[in-house]
Amino acid sequence: MNHFSPAKIFLAAFLVNNILLMRFIGLCPFFGVSTALDTSVGMSAAVLFVMLLAAWVSWVLYHTLLLPLGLVFLRTAVFILVIAGLVQFVEMFLKKYVRALYSAMGIYLPLITTNCAILAVTFLNIDYQFNLLQATIFAVGTAAGFALVIILFAAIRERLADAPISPSFRGYPIAFVGAALVALAFLGFTALFGIS
């Protein structure tokens, strides 16, 4: 069992080991949706939602099913299957009963379902030997870190869209250059502490 304090887990997931800029996981939504502020906010909400859900389900499944049965090697397949099925179900549920929430993050839910960022959190929860509370905090922290970076970056890209950039650098190239610079800035947080 791990003995990190909740605050340390949250801060590590949020800043020090930021999933986008330090681990470089989940880059597809990072570059795909960060072109405008409103889409990135919607995506962040969907990530928080799915990440929390996935963390709980995968943790419970792992500790009640896979570990006792000695099927730990199946975790990738099982996690993807269960998370995808569950998110599909939740999407239907939201569409029917919570229309406002559905329209707020509707198209992002299926997009993020089996994203590597989601899967990474479920695996890290197990690799770090977190208990359920720690796993929850870790998932929330990671999602918050995702939101922080993608929203910050959307603001940068909205500025970039109007900047006089030479044609060969316009679009993704300059976005990647920008992401690298922001990642360098985040590197500074590693001096604080980290979990591994």
Next chain:
Amino acid sequence: MDWPLVIKSLLTLGGLGLLLGIILLLAALKLTVRVDEKEIAVRAVLPGANCGACGYPGCDGYARAVASGKAPLNSCTVGGPDVARRLGAIMGKEVSAGEPPVAVLICRGGRAEAGQRFQYQGAKDCRQAALLLGGPKACIYGCVGLGHCASVCPVQAITIGANGLPVIDEKRCIGCGLCVKECPKGTLRLIPRKKLVYLACVSHDRGKAVKDVCSVGCIACGLCVKVCPVGALQMEHNLPVMDFEKCIDCGICVHKCPTKSFLDRAQRRPKAVINDRCNGCGECVKVCLFKAIVSESESATPLAQSKSAGPRAQPGKQHKVIPDRCIGCGQCGKVCAPEAIDLVSTDSG
């Protein structure tokens, strides 16, 4: 081989899959949300490229907007006129065949109008010239005039005219927009083929700064915005921006613009002609911005006097159009209560 483990794995994964399948099946039955049938039909017609060119989030978003009647049917650029026609069939609406647009040059500063800042002796290519301090033309916004557009035009509709500006053969132009995309200065644009009036200047400078470099550049005086009868023009960054939805192609801005920065594609404009129903109320005189309508009593031409002998509502007070001043904008006809003003096309000029 460890058979128990294989069976255990298969059962676990298969059982989980089956369980989720059943849950989703039940959910699909219980939680279905009725979607508009039209929306499904519309979505089936759309190409599914999710390019967003229509201005809606993906094909689903556009389908929803079309089905609820909020979106125009011809916004799908990927599908083109074919998809627009099929959408029209679903929605039970007529779709205009969607004529291709036409490319126009929105710069009038040729050799005679705009000077050169320096002698350019590099490669004869607009893009290269534009990289060098924005090009040799005195106006940094204007057309470089080395004919890159002409070289990319797939139908050879563009030639460089004697004045050093591209000339577009509108009959040949297929509205593909390649020249618009390639022009390093953004001095070409696509406009609807039916559109007649457009602003032919891209300078964001104002007043003297424009006058110094080009005799036909927009000086941002704002007169066009003031005279536009339908409010289709608005000043943005020192250029009037035209709302094509509102513009009625009356041509008032073309004639009022002090620098002649607007262009009119109409070959010939009609003239207003006042007939015998005129009661001399004077509304048309007030509305005419070109002083082209006068009271008949004011004019002393023999023709007018001979006409005044006929039966009239108020003889001697009827109005008359001075053809040389009339631009055929048709504003007088709108305010004429007895409908005494007709626009007559002038074939002989």
